[in-house]
Amino acid sequence: MRGGLGGPRLLLRRLREVMAEPVSAQARLDRIVIHIAANMVAEVCSVYVQRSDAKLELYATEGLNREAVHLTTMTTGEGLVGLIAEKAEPLALADAQAHPAFSYRPETGEEIYQSFLGVPILRGGNTLGVLVVQNRARRTYSEEEVEALQTTAMLLAEMIASGELQSLAAPGQSLSLQKPMALTGSPLSDGVGLGHVVLHEPRIIVKQLVAENPEAESARLDCAIQAMREQIDMLIARGDRYGAGEHRDVLETVRMFANDRGWMRRLREALESGLTAEAAVERVQNDARAKLQRQTDPYLRERLHDLDDLANRLLQQLTGVAPPHGGALPDNAILVARNMGPAALLDYERSNLRGLVLEDGGPTSHVAIIARALGIPAVGDVPNVTDLVETGDAIIVDGGSGDVQLRPPADVETAYGEKARLRARRREQYHKLRDMPALTRDGVEIGLHMNAGLLIDCQHASEVGAQSIGLFRTELQFMVAPSFPRQSQQYTLYRKVLDAVGDLPVTFRTLDIGSDKVLPYMTKMEEENPALGWRAIRIGLDRPGLLRMQLRAMLRAAEGRGLRIMFPMVAKIGEFVAARDICLREEEFLRSHGYATPSELKLGVMVEVPSLLWQLDEICQLADFLSVGSNDLTQYLFAADRDNKRVSARFDDLSAPNLRALKSIVDAAARYGTPVTLCGEMGGKPLEALALAAIGFRGLSMTPSAIGPVKAALRSVDLSALRAVLTPMIERLDHSVSIRQELQAFAEAHCVPL
Ligand code: PEP
Ligand code: MG
Numbered sequence: 203m204r205g206g207l208g209g210p211r212l213l214l215r216r217l218r219e220v221m222a223e224p225v226s227a228q229a230r231l232d233r234i235v236i237h238i239a240a241n242m243v244a245e246v247c248s249v250y251v252q253r254s255d256a257k258l259e260l261y262a263t264e265g266l267n268r269e270a271v272h273l274t275t276m277t278t279g280e281g282l283v284g285l286i287a288e289k290a291e292p293l294a295l296a297d298a299q300a301h302p303a304f305s306y307r308p309e310t311g312e313e314i315y316q317s318f319l320g321v322p323i324l325r326g327g328n329t330l331g332v333l334v335v336q337n338r339a340r341r342t343y344s345e346e347e348v349e350a351l352q353t354t355a356m357l358l359a360e361m362i363a364s365g366e367l368q369s370l371a372a373p374g375q376s377l378s379l380q381k382p383m384a385l386t387g388s389p390l391s392d393g394v395g396l397g398h399v400v401l402h403e404p405r406i407i408v409k410q411l412v413a414e415n416p417e418a419e420s421a422r423l424d425c426a427i428q429a430m431r432e433q434i435d436m437l438i439a440r441g442d443r444y445g446a447g448e449h450r451d452v453l454e455t456v457r458m459f460a461n462d463r464g465w466m467r468r469l470r471e472a473l474e475s476g477l478t479a480e481a482a483v484e485r486v487q488n489d490a491r492a493k494l495q496r497q498t499d500p501y502l503r504e505r506l507h508d509l510d511d512l513a514n515r516l517l518q519q520l521t522g523v524a525p526p527h528g529g530a531l532p533d534n535a536i537l538v539a540r541n542m543g544p545a546a547l548l549d550y551e552r553s554n555l556r557g558l559v560l561e562d563g564g565p566t567s568h569v570a571i572i573a574r575a576l577g578i579p580a581v582g583d584v585p586n587v588t589d590l591v592e593t594g595d596a597i598i599v600d601g602g603s604g605d606v607q608l609r610p611p612a613d614v615e616t617a618y619g620e621k622a623r624l625r626a627r628r629r630e631q632y633h634k635l636r637d638m639p640a641l642t643r644d645g646v647e648i649g650l651h652m653n654a655g656l657l658i659d660c661q662h663a664s665e666v667g668a669q670s671i672g673l674f675r676t677e678l679q680f681m682v683a684p685s686f687p688r689q690s691q692q693y694t695l696y697r698k699v700l701d702a703v704g705d706l707p708v709t710f711r712t713l714d715i716g717s718d719k720v721l722p723y724m725t726k727m728e729e730e731n732p733a734l735g736w737r738a739i740r741i742g743l744d745r746p747g748l749l750r751m752q753l754r755a756m757l758r759a760a761e762g763r764g765l766r767i768m769f770p771m772v773a774k775i776g777e778f779v780a781a782r783d784i785c786l787r788e789e790e791f792l793r794s795h796g797y798a799t800p801s802e803l804k805l806g807v808m809v810e811v812p813s814l815l816w817q818l819d820e821i822c823q824l825a826d827f828l829s830v831g832s833n834d835l836t837q838y839l840f841a842a843d844r845d846n847k848r849v850s851a852r853f854d855d856l857s858a859p860n861l862r863a864l865k866s867i868v869d870a871a872a873r874y875g876t877p878v879t880l881c882g883e884m885g886g887k888p889l890e891a892l893a894l895a896a897i898g899f900r901g902l903s904m905t906p907s908a909i910g911p912v913k914a915a916l917r918s919v920d921l922s923a924l925r926a927v928l929t930p931m932i933e934r935l936d937h938s939v940s941i942r943q944e945l946q947a948f949a950e951a952h953c954v955p956l
Contacts, residue, residue, distance in 0.1 A: 209241075209350070209476075210346075210353055210354070211412075211475070211476030212241065213237060213241040213242075213476075214354070214357070214411070215412060216237050217234060217238075217354065217357050217412075218411075218412050220233045220234055220237065221357070221361070227366045227369055228262070228370055230361075230366075231261055231262035231361075232262050232264075234249070234262070235247040235249060235264040236264045238264075238333075238351075239264040239335065242350070243337075244335035244337050245315065246263065246265030246312070246315055246335060246336035247263070247264045247265065247333075247334070247335050247336075248263040248265070248334045248336075249261045249262045249323075249331060249334075250276070250287075250333075251330065251367060252278075252287060252329060252330055252378040253275075253371070253376065253377060253378060254375070254376045254377065254378050254381035254382070255375070256378070257276065257277055258276045258277075258287055259274070260273070260310070263310075267309060267311045269309065270310045270311075272370070272372070273309060274309060276305065281304065281305030281307075282295070282298060282303055282305070282334075283320060283332045284305075286320045286332045287329045287332050289322075290322045290324065290327075290493070290495075290496065291493070292319070292322070292348050292351070293318070293320050294318070294343040295319075296316070296317050296342050297316055297317070298315070298316060298317060298336070299313075315336035315338055316339060316340045317336065317339065317340055317342075318336050319335050319336075319343040319351060320332050320333065320334040320335075321333050321348065321355050322355065323355045323358050323359050323362065324355070324488040324491075324492050325360075325362070325363050325379075326405065326488070327488065327491030327492050327494075327495045327589045328378070328589060328590070329378075330359055330362045330363070330377070330378060330379060333351060333355045335351065349475050352475075352485065353475040353477055353485065356411060356477075357411060359488075362377060382609045382614070383607075383608040383609065384607055384608075385584050385585075385605070385607075385608060386606070387559070387560075387581040387582055387585075387606060388583040389600075389601055389602055389603060390558075390560075390563065390564075390570040390573055390580040390582045390601060391558070391573040391577075391601045392574075392601045393557075393577065393578070393599075393601045393602070393625070394579055394598070394599070394600050394601070394618055394621050394625060395556035395557025395578070395579040395598070395601070395622075396534065396597075396598050396615070396618060396619060396622060397534030397535055397536040397556040397596075397597065398532070398534060398535065398536065398594050398596055399536055399538050399591045399592065399593055399594060399595040399596075399597050400532065400535040400536065401537075401539070401588065401593055402537050402540075403539065403540070403588075404593060405514075406480075406517040406518065406521055406523050408478070408481050408484050408517070410480065411477060411478060411481040412476060412477070412481075413473075413476055413477060413478045416476065419473055419477075419478050419479045419482075420479075422479045422520065423479040423482065423483075423520075425519075426516055426520045427466075427519075429519050430460060430515050430516050431460050433515070434456060434457045434460060435457070437453055438453050438454065456508050456511050456512050456515070459509060459512050460512055468486045468489070469482050472485040472486055479520050480517060483513050483516050483517055483520070484513070491509075491510075491589065494506040495586065507540060528548075528549025528550040528551075529549065530551050530554075531551055531554040531555055532554060533554050534556050535556060536557040536558070536597045536599055537550065537555065538558075538559045538560075538591050538597070539560055539588065540560070540561045540588050541560060541561065541562040541563055541569075542569045543568065544568040544569050544572045545683075545684070546569075547569050547572050547578075548572060552578075555578055556578075556599075557579045557580065557581075557599035557601070558573050558579070558580040558599070559580070559582075559587055559599055559606055560580070560587075561584055561585065561586065561588055562583065563582035564582055568678075571678060571681075572656070572682065573601075575655060575656050575659050575678075576658065578601075579600065580599065580601050581599055581606050584606055587606070591608060596608075596609055596610060596615070600618070600621075628911075629910065631910075632909075632911065632913070632914060633665075633910070635667070635914060635917070636667035638667075638917070640917060641917060642895065642916055642917065642919050642920065643917070643919060643921075644920050644921050644922050644923075646900075646921050647900070648891075648895050648900055648901065649669050649670075649879070649901040649902070650669060650901075650902060650913060651669050651671065651879065651881075651901060651902065651904070652666065652668035652670075652671055652672065652904060652909060653671070653672065653673040653881055653903050653906075654671050654673070654674050654675070654906075655675035655676070655677070655678030655679075656679070656682075657695065657702065659906070660699055660702035660703050661702070662906035663703050663906070666906045667909065667913075669706070670703075670706050670707040670708065670709070670903075671699070671703060671707070671708040671709060671903075672829065672881050672901070672903025673709060673711055673829065673881040674699065674710045674711060675711055675714065676692075676713055676752065677715050677719050679691075679695050680715065681715075681719060681720075681721060683723075684723065686724075689752075689754060689755050692751070692752060692756075693755040693758055693759050696755055696759035696760075697759040700759060707764060708766065709766040709768055709806065709829065710765070710766065710768070711768050711769070711770055711808065712738075712739070712742055712752055712768070712769055712770065713742060713749075714737070715737065715741065716738060716740070716741060717732045733837070733843065738769075738770040739771050739772055739777055740771065740777075742769070743780055749781065750784055753767070753785045754788050757785075757789055757799060757800060758792065760799075760800035761797075761798045761800075762800070762801055763800060763801055764800060764801055764802040764803075765800035765802070765803050766803075766805075766826075767803070767804075768805070768807060768808055768827070769805075769807060769808065770810065771808065771810060771811060772814065772821075773814065774814075774817065775820045775821055778824060778825060782805050785803075789803060804827060805826050806826055806827035807824075807828055808828075808829050808830070808881075809828050809830045809831065809835065809867055810831030810833070810834035810838070810882075811838060812835065812838050812839055812863070815863055815866060818867060818870035818871075819873075822870050822873070822874035822876040823876075826876075826877075828876060828877070828878040828879075829879050829880070829881050830864065830867055830881065830882065832855070832864070832880055832881075832884040833884075834882075835863070835882070836853065836855060836860055839863060840853040854941070854942060855887075856889070856893055856941045856945065857941060858932050858935045858941065861893065861941070864880070864894065864899075865897040865898065865932065868897060868898035868899055869898065877901070878899070878901070880894060880902050881902075883905075885899075885903060885912075886902075886904030886912060887908070888911050888912050888914075888954075888955070888956045889915075889942070889945055889949065891912045892915055892916065892924060892945065892949070893924075893928060893941075895919075895921055895924075896921055896924045896925045896928045896929075897928070911956075914955050915955055915956060918952070918953065919949075920952070923948075923952070924945075924948060927944065927945070927948050
């Protein structure tokens, strides 16, 4: 390094000694800037620290007026220091005062210094401050000097992150790392959780920053890179997944980066500045994060995940720290992850788990389904959240609204604490209704059933007083399994489900995969429109071996008990007839081979494809029962993807066309005496449930936590009065009338709790 006294390695060693000295935080910072200035032959060295109000405050200086310390501040984007913080990039200038962003602060006395080199103090891609050196004479800083100052900034990042400097903040101020933040994502699973951050993939904390023996570090890095490349090659060759949610295309991208020359060169440069191999990986990754995080292009931001993955793998090789595999959690844990597979969530011990926050993961992601089944409040699609948190940070998850409060101030925490208590009180009230029927004030009883998909769901049946399991989504077993469940595994699950709910009937739905429900171990079909593609019963009829295997597992599991099976995505009656025949043949086969068969077998159809609306007479006569899948039916009726936020809100469940379609189903079923329920999300919303009861539904199946609120609403409504309001709005379509608003007004006027 030009002009450096002993170069960056000596500086790092000196600074490490200073870090260990038993002195105050201010004294330590003051010594650090003296050492840096001396080593870099600069007249000035200053440290600016970013506060939670986004201002950069001068915390220490060698060379500028000492009186300016804790006095001079810059906002982000203001002056050269603010510019560095904003761009998160170094800035080297031979004539600083000629730069358009230069902002003169008389109290610092910096007018006599011409050249300026500043670097961001980065941690996990966040800018914690800015480190600056200045020289009186005009000079050009070399690349090595920029590199050396960036390396030095890492040590300062550690110091800031350790919280040591917090004691120097003015009363009422905090550093940016401790800044409270209100984040918003998509609601995945209802409920409020208060607790502390546990990172699903904890960042490996590099403790040893300064290399004792630079040659040895270089050899360690080479070995680790080699081992990592071999590991990735092996995973790709093996062709299966590694951990949850990791697939071939991700691995391919990571492999590409692992062989990237630019990346290798940056690692070497970081090593040469005196860092350990681990610290060099972190340095290079911090820079990449800082750059990519400021990109708005989703493709480029996605690459950041790949680079993170790469850095983590390399750090694992270097430190020998294995990736976590769930397990025990501290009290009141809120898991924070970029993404997580369903199996990974199930691996955690649940008694201490209070919430889940994901960077990716929409409402239909498998992990969201599991979170709902477990009753864990969860929020997805929270941009950058893994970078914004530190392990142990206080955090609140509101799975109903999609809000996440990070490091909340006391008043926010109190408000959410109150909300959580209110919910608990309401749950108690619902619990009191558990054994009472959902009887409306005018004496109409509505059967309330629950949806399930995992064995753990079944315990809720008695807790909430469900009359049956109205929909058992069998695909969940397939989605959380590492490979295709064998017939014996399917049989075991169905048996356990039937055993778990005792006398309550269970309606098993045959495998509903395809579209958004992908099995990681099944080759993904490239389809233009997967929601309209090869899915559910279509797969079952094209691969009758699969369907037969599942039906046999169900028939055997029932063993002398009643069994209800229904088929998803039936679009024409012939499909139901074909599936029914397979089932009846299977039953006959079992009987003729001496197996106990169900005491009674009922075969039903899910009404979720609009074409069935014009085959209702036939299907009502053929099927033993109908179950309306309103999630799919509505998406196909309005041609609006159920998970696409841009379009899903444009179409209201409580609109005349939707209610007309639903009414035509109940009316037809009534004509033939065919039992009908509705098992989509709509049935679990109190206002919607009231409307469904008013148009004639006498059975609704819903997520277990919805049974209490729906029952409370139904028990306080006079259904005939509601019908009198609703019927004209359905029959005489007036686009200026909002059925939802009218129903809401009705509920308020009649004190119906929603
Ligand atoms: C539905 O479509 O409404 C339904 C209950 O099935 P799923 O949500 O599993 O597609
Ligand atoms: Mg469906």
